[in-house]
Amino acid sequence: MTDDTLARYRQSIDNIDAALVFMLAERFKVTQAVGRYKAEKDLPPADPGREERQIARLRALARDADLDPEFSEKFLRFIIEEVIRHHTRFQAS
Numbered sequence: 515m516t517d518d519t520l521a522r523y524r525q526s527i528d529n530i531d532a533a534l535v536f537m538l539a540e541r542f543k544v545t546q547a548v549g550r551y552k553a554e555k556d557l558p559p560a561d562p563g564r565e566e567r568q569i570a571r572l573r574a575l576a577r578d579a580d581l582d583p584e585f586s587e588k589f590l591r592f593i594i595e596e597v598i599r600h601h602t603r604f605q606a607s
């Protein structure tokens with residue numbers, strides 16, 4: 515059975531998912547550089563003040579874009595948690 519409407523929606527979803535992967539790859543490239551820099555300069559892996567500002571900004575953007583702010587906060591925290599794990603590995607090596 516073919517459902518053209520569903521197929522079109524899914525094509526768009528696939529494009530968006532691909533864009534998300536590319537954007538995340540770029541973000542992690544930058545944060546890897548930040549991790550190396552922080553390790554060199556003996557800076558702590560996490561910066562809770564910066565995180566709070568990022569989350570407040572993202573929540574406001576989410577509200578404007580009609581996206582659930584709770585979800586956007588969870589999503590950003592999930593990414594930052596992984597970044598901090600990478601930073602911590604740089605400090606140990």
Ligand SMILES: O=C(O)C(=O)C[C@]1(C(=O)O)C=C[C@@H](O)C=C1
Nearest residue numbers: 548559560561562564565594597
């Ligand atoms: O901005 C930094 O200092 C970073 O290390 C990047 C980043 C982020 O992924 O956005 C990660 C960890 C910090 O706690 C804050 C922000």
